[in-house]
Amino acid sequence: MDRWSSMRIFVKVAEEKGFAEAARQLNLSPPAVTRAIAFLEEITGARLFVRTTRNVKLTDAGERYLADCQRILTDIAEAEALAGGAHAKPTGSLSITAPVIFGNMFVMPILTSYLAEHTEVTGRTLFVDRLVNIVDEGVDVAVRIGHLQDSGLSAIRVGTIRRVVCASREYLDATDTPVKPEDLQHHTIIATVPTGETVEWQFIHGTASVSLRPRLFCNTNEAALSAALAGWGITRVLSYQIAAATADGRLKTVLTEFSEPPLPVHVVHPEGRMASAKTRAFVDLAVERLRSDPALRA
Known part of the structure; x- marks a missing residue:
């Protein structure tokens, strides 16, 4: 029995938590599944499962080996598909995640243009203001704002943004414009x-930090910007979120000389050099569009 087939059987047993169910789904006899696991335990020198009359559970060594097997099998499948030309044309479902405002402002126009060109792809968005584990949640591409951890993901830098303090011109005309952070x-x-x-x-x-007592607490940046645009007060958001409002004069930034260093913006995906055609095509388009956007040059 070859290692590739045995790994495939091992992964199925781990997923189904049982030898009999794995055998049924793989159209194999239960003894064949048992032999495959025994073969892997012999060549690894480690016990991979703890078996009882009621269930099957991975050992610690089995947990580590499972992750390696899943990665190896995925690489093999990708290599075969690439060699056979299956990745030559974008098809299937493409899932994109980004922060809410960024997704609506920048990603959605890119995605709709992409879908108009690639008619055999279905798009899905996950615009949320939290860090999405793109592997666990089945996401193909993510836009990340901020410094990246060493996650093993493929990342392409497309711009920078800053945290900015802003208010409407009407509010600033009616008050003393702050010239140092303590004025806030x-x-x-x-x-x-x-x-x-x-x-x-x-x-x-x-000035390391300034402690402030807000009059209004908002759980979304959209709400805070709405209040600021109405001339109600001063808020702090990310520069791209007010690019249009500052360009047309509805909002004005203050204390820019005290701003923190800029934050990078990356397009990331987990597939590396084996990225499918649907992912490669979207990433190429997103990188081109985002790098050319002046709102991401803080």
Whole structure:
């Protein structure tokens, strides 16, 4: 029995938590499944399963070996598909994740253009303001804002953004425009956090942080921006979120000389050099569009 077939059987037993069910799904006899697991345990020198009369459970060594087997089998399948030309044309379902406002502003126009060109692909979006585990949640491509951890994902930098303090011109005309971070303590503050009595806004150039007591707490950036656009106070958001409003004069940034260093924006995906055609085509389009957008040049 070859290792590839045995690995495939091992993965199925681990997924189904049983030898009999794995045998049934693979159209094999139960003794054949048992022999495959015994073969792998012999060549690895480790016990892979703990078997009782009621269930089958992976050992610690089995857990580690399962992750390796899944990766190896995926690489083999990708290599075979690539060699056979299956990746030559984008097909299937493409799932994209990004922060909510970024997704609506930047990713959705890219995705709809992509789908118009590649008619055999179905698009799915997951726009949420949390870090999505793209492997566990079955996502093909993600846009990440901020410094990346060493995750093994393929990442392409497409721009930078900053945290900015802003208000409407009407509000600033009616008050004293802040010239240093401490001046914010005398202004009406709109915070983009749902609860709390105070917030800490970080700055540089001699001022590590400023403690503020907001008059309005918002659980979304959209709500905070709505209040700021209405002339109600000063808020702090990401630069791309107000690009249009600053361009047409509805909002004005203040304290820019005290801004923290810029944050990188990356397009990431888990498939590396074996990326499918649907992923490669979308990533290429997204990188081109995002790199050319002036809102991502903070």
